[in-house]
Amino acid sequence: MIEFLDVSKTFKIAKREVHAVRNVSLTVNKGDIFGVIGFSGAGKSTLLRLVNLLEAPTSGMVKINDTDLASLSAKDLRQLRRRIGMIFQNFNLFSSRTVAGNVAYPLKLEGVPKAEIERRTAELLEFVGLSDKAKNFPEQLSGGQKQRVGIARALATNPEILICDEATSALDPETTADILKLLKRVNKELGITVLLITHEMNVITTICNRVAVMENGEVIELGDVLDVFTKPEHPTTQRFIESVNKDLPSAELLKEWHAAGDKHIYQVTYTGGATNQPLLSQVTQKYDVHFNIVYGSVREIQGNLLGNLVLSFKGDQDKVSKAIQELQAIVDIKEVILDES
Numbered sequence: 633m634i635e636f637l638d639v640s641k642t643f644k645i646a647k648r649e650v651h652a653v654r655n656v657s658l659t660v661n662k663g664d665i666f667g668v669i670g671f672s673g674a675g676k677s678t679l680l681r682l683v684n685l686l687e688a689p690t691s692g693m694v695k696i697n698d699t700d701l702a703s704l705s706a707k708d709l710r711q712l713r714r715r716i717g718m719i720f721q722n723f724n725l726f727s728s729r730t731v732a733g734n735v736a737y738p739l740k741l742e743g744v745p746k747a748e749i750e751r752r753t754a755e756l757l758e759f760v761g762l763s764d765k766a767k768n769f770p771e772q773l774s775g776g777q778k779q780r781v782g783i784a785r786a787l788a789t790n791p792e793i794l795i796c797d798e799a800t801s802a803l804d805p806e807t808t809a810d811i812l813k814l815l816k817r818v819n820k821e822l823g824i825t826v827l828l829i830t831h832e833m834n835v836i837t838t839i840c841n842r843v844a845v846m847e848n849g850e851v852i853e854l855g856d857v858l859d860v861f862t863k864p865e866h867p868t869t870q871r872f873i874e875s876v877n878k879d880l881p882s883a884e885l886l887k888e889w890h891a892a893g894d895k896h897i898y899q900v901t902y903t904g905g906a907t908n909q910p911l912l913s914q915v916t917q918k919y920d921v922h923f924n925i926v927y928g929s930v931r932e933i934q935g936n937l938l939g940n941l942v943l944s945f946k947g948d949q950d951k952v953s954k955a956i957q958e959l960q961a962i963v964d965i966k967e968v969i970l971d972e973s
């Protein structure tokens with residue numbers, strides 16, 4: 633439903649050209665929660681501004697529901713803009729209006745009758761869990777509550793697309809989790825396509841089904857979140873993933889364990905259910921070796937479990953080798969080599 637076809641955006645500052653977006657082609661399908669991740673200056677905001685019609689591409693085409701945005705008249709653009717809601721890192725609420733007044737604002741602009749505005753505002757505030765704050769002013773709210781108001785306001789005109797510009801970057805981890813849950817409800821319960829930009833991998837893995845990684849204006853990796861998370865190809869993507877998924881203990885800790893007698897340390901990675909666990913113990917029992925989980929995590933992405941466990945095996949060297957060999961058929965397992973430098 634949102635298509636970028638070989639889109640570039642170049643800014644000219646004095647005689648210098650800044651290639652903010654370069655040859656980007658990607659499709660955000662209806663119902664997606666599509667995340668664009670990149671470090672500062674990667675071109676994420678420019679990409680969003682091309683969708684919400686604040687910028688026009690230098691070359692290429694941006695389409696929404698098969699319509700080339702460049703072909704629209706000013707009136708059609710205004711109409712399309714109503715189909716796109718937006719929330720911001722700094723919430724952008726009107727400080728002089730109450731919570732209800734903020735949510736009602738876009739409806740007032742559209743000339744919706746007063747009784748309908750009141751009904752819709754109450755409904756939206758209930759959806760975001762802020763019915764009791766209707767008469768408060770933004771300064772009386774926490775960051776998370778302010779973002780809920782921002783979301784209610786963005787939903788007021790029944791948009792098809794919600795654009796989120798670093799919507800959780802100003803929030804603590806717990807509040808971030810609450811807002812991400814709410815965005816997931818917006819997507820599932822209201823059927824709204826969500827396009828978000830972020831520099832936090834955690835946001836991508838928590839709610840997105842598709843991801844594009846940007847660097848220097850280009851999309852350097854694109855795909856389903858689970859695929860990109862489990863098989864990142866570009867070093868920048870790998871850095872983002874390491875930020876949420878440190879897969880090995882530090883070299884110092886490994887050396888300590890080695891010195892204390894843990895000589896058979898292996899890393900096991902797997903995707904799927906908990907079914908691997910009994911297999912692991914069945915194999916180790918068969919060969920009379922024992923294992924201890926010394927490090928690792930199991931996380932959920934898109935309803936799939938991703939396990940990354942570091943195990944220390946104890947037992948006869950020969951038996952450990954045989955057990956490892958058998959385990960290789962079941963899970964991805966490799967020895968953790970000690971860095972002697």
Ligand SMILES: Nc1ncnc2c1ncn2[C@@H]1O[C@H](COP(=O)(O)OP(=O)(O)OP(=O)(O)O)[C@@H](O)[C@H]1O
Pocket residue numbers: 643644645650651652670671672673674675676677678679831
């Ligand atoms: N209006 C503009 N005029 C000139 N250069 C611009 C303009 N907007 C963005 N740029 C430049 O384009 C590049 C991409 O910027 P953009 O804001 O899209 O990146 P970003 O990934 O969103 O970064 P951040 O996370 O810091 O906002 C940067 O080099 C920026 O300085």
